[in-house]
Amino acid sequence: MATAASITSLTPVPASADEAEAWVRGELIRSLMRSARGSYLVSGTLMVGMAALNWSALPRWEVLTWLTAGLISMACRAWAARVYAVRYVGRSALAQQQYADRYAFVWTASAFVWGLSVLLFFERVPQVNQFISWLVIAGVATSPLNGLALHPPLLKRFVNTLFATVLGSVLVRLVVINLEHPQFQYGFLLPILPTLHWYLLLRAGHHIHETARNSLELLFHNHILIKSLTQQRQAAVAAVAMKNRFLASAAHDMRQPVLALSLYADWLRNEPELAPKIVRATHAVNALFDSMFDLARIDSGQVRLHIERVDIAELLQDLELQYRPVAESKGLDFRVHVTEGSFLTDPIRVRRMIGNLLANAIKYTPEGGVLLASRRTREGMRVEVWDTGIGIAPEHLRDVFLEFYKVADHAGTSDGFGLGLAIVARLSHVLGHPVSVRSRLGSGSVFRVALHDADEAVAQARVSAAVG
Incomplete structure (x- = not known):
């Protein structure tokens, strides 16, 4: 398998519930030391x-x-x-x-x-x-x-x-x-006068502390509000840009299979052997629509999660049954290594995540093989997808998770839609299964999915937050 030279991660970093409290305490002590x-x-x-x-x-x-x-x-x-x-x-x-x-x-x-x-x-x-x-x-x-x-x-x-x-x-x-x-x-x-002075100092100190604390809390929340507004503005601008890319890319990618369907249909009367080509063109259109609809459902908050305990061995066996024939049809060696374990997640979505990674690995591996493995680490279980494919240059590692992104002059990208890894990134954030990638151009890649137990309420809240 490939020796990794470049690394990137999509680990979600949730904000601490005590972030404001910790920040205010730190600022109060800094002010104390300055005074x-x-x-x-x-x-x-x-x-x-x-x-x-x-x-x-x-x-x-x-x-x-x-x-x-x-x-x-x-x-x-x-x-x-x-x-x-x-x-x-x-x-x-x-x-x-x-x-x-x-x-x-x-x-x-x-x-x-x-x-x-x-x-x-x-x-x-x-x-x-x-x-x-x-x-x-x-x-x-x-x-x-x-x-x-x-x-x-x-x-x-x-x-x-x-x-x-x-x-x-x-x-x-x-x-x-x-x-x-x-x-x-x-x-x-x-002793009466010192005792009275003692009491008054403690009381005055309490009032001074509350005043300073309230001021810093207000400053913190104003900072968060400004940051939130800035992020929302940036998200709105990015959304407009994404929609523009969506229209341009979808129109381009859909035009070819639809045109092929119409041409094959015209020729079908005289060339009955074209039926399999029509089926492949139809599958390409369906795949594009499935990917776009998956992405749209996540972004619109319409996904309804069902968290349950999933056995890793069964998950990998299901994926092997689905993707081994695809890999072997390309002449690739498809191997599976299973370490027993289980975790809480939505089985349909996590299967889609890993399935997209496997589909990409097979698609961009002209020769060699693909390994699907589960491992136990100090942080918990994880699934890895290794390939001996064309690899990804370091400057593209982060961008490959963006919608409709295709690496320029990258072999095998001309017939892709640039949505598979975007869906992986979305589901990674929703389920709390961080994804990381290491790759070396020309040697292959490895994608790792950390299988932390998903919390249904938190995951559903992340889905809902995507709407805002």
């Missing part, structure tokens, strides 16, 4: 400023320890931002989600270090210093809200870690203060 660009520099600068503010009022080792931890956390954020820019910035929505989950700890570490700063200044430095320090923490909690709100899990981790640490530090300081100064009676009121 967070360079924010670690601001955070690091504020840490240095807070350490300088309280340097003279606290033991220096405590300030240096906290500042070192803070700068390490900022370095981790810078490293994570660099990783994103190098590895994730242009990748899929799933990759964006994986990044957010994998590197969320750097924001958590930053929030934890900022929360620990309360242990340094609360009721340990002058009131002015405390006031400024509280303002800094409030700013650190609020400033990244617009960005972190785009990915709620990250916002919750950051805010929850920050305020849990702040409240824990406040409670520790209150215990120490009450032990040292029992007259300090109103300390229990102090």
